Amino acid sequence: MDLRVLGDVPPDPFLGAADLFETEFSLEKPVHVRIREDPDERTWAGHYPDKHVLNVSRRAATSAMARELAVHEFSHMARYEEEHVSHVQSTEEALYLGLAGERVERRKLTQCYQIANHMKDIYADDITLSVVPSDKLLGFLESTLAAAVADRPTPPRPGSRPTGTGADPAITAVNAAFALALIERHDLASPDHRIYDLARVADGDAPNVEVDAFKRRFGSLGPDPTASDYRKALVSATRAYAI
Incomplete structure (x- = not known):
């Protein structure tokens, strides 16, 4: 997976999430992780012609659930790429x-x-x-x-x-x-x-x-x-x- 963490947060949870996800699945498009300041918006995925964007609040990105939340969003990206209804x-x-x-x-x-x-x-x-x-x-x-x-x-x-x-x-x-x-x-x-x-x-x-x-x-x-x-x-x- 082509993963880029754009922001001043530790990348380890996202790299770990990518390693876990790729044991069973893959994504064709690259993934950009963007850090948001609004703590009420934990994570959400955006889909674009050339990439996916994992938007994640700073609070979520530094939480104990960061890896699992990232895998969840990768899963949304996989469903989008397979055109699941x-x-x-x-x-x-x-x-x-x-x-x-x-x-x-x-x-x-x-x-x-x-x-x-x-x-x-x-x-x-x-x-x-x-x-x-x-x-x-x-x-x-x-x-x-x-x-x-x-x-x-x-x-x-x-x-x-x-x-x-x-x-x-x-x-x-x-x-x-x-x-x-x-x-x-x-x-x-x-x-x-x-x-x-x-x-x-x-x-x-x-x-x-x-x-x-x-x-x-x-x-x-x-x-x-x-x-x-x-x-x-x-x-x-x-x-x-x-x-």
């Missing part, structure tokens, strides 16, 4: 089909993009989990969900208004469903693992979102769906959440 289907087109004629607040629309990203992540992590140990990813899923559950808004006192701060319980429930779907897809943990307790709390906090229903949606994604089947699944998930 999950990575070439237009998210905007699917959301337009799913929400045509509906009035949806901007927050919900943004969260629908997050659901679409989860559906891409399922396929990227099918690759990721074939080359990296699962223990750190499981710990990452657990800690992320625990932080979101702990950050849920406090119910307002009688006569007061909600502040609107804290993690949105609805998308936290969807995130919990994604985590459980990934765990069960790859047999990462037993049903008595703490993350299931956290998912039950998330489910109780979001009465309009069923964790089990979204878990089934994510878990039922077959390895190589047709373009039509994948579009239908994305449209259905969008409508189930937003309407």
Whole structure:
């Protein structure tokens, strides 16, 4: 892999990620790693005619998960190069089909993009989990969900208004469903693992979102769906959440 780390961070995690990834897979295009200062944007992949770009926040690039996050993004790049339907289907087109004629607040629309990203992540992590140990990813899923559950808004006192701060319980429930779907897809943990307790709390906090229903949606994604089947699944998930 032609890998270039552009920024003043240690390159070792990215070089290590490339070595792991290349035990089973390869990329045709070079990869440029660009360091971003926004800590809320952990990692994301950009695809261009002559290269892929791994955008990574400085916090993520220097974290204990840097290698695993890099492998995850390499996996997205591999899916893009193979033209897997999950990575070439237009998210905007699917959301337009799913929400045509509906009035949806901007927050919900943004969260629908997050659901679409989860559906891409399922396929990227099918690759990721074939080359990296699962223990750190499981710990990452657990800690992320625990932080979101702990950050849920406090119910307002009688006569007061909600502040609107804290993690949105609805998308936290969807995130919990994604985590459980990934765990069960790859047999990462037993049903008595703490993350299931956290998912039950998330489910109780979001009465309009069923964790089990979204878990089934994510878990039922077959390895190589047709373009039509994948579009239908994305449209259905969008409508189930937003309407």
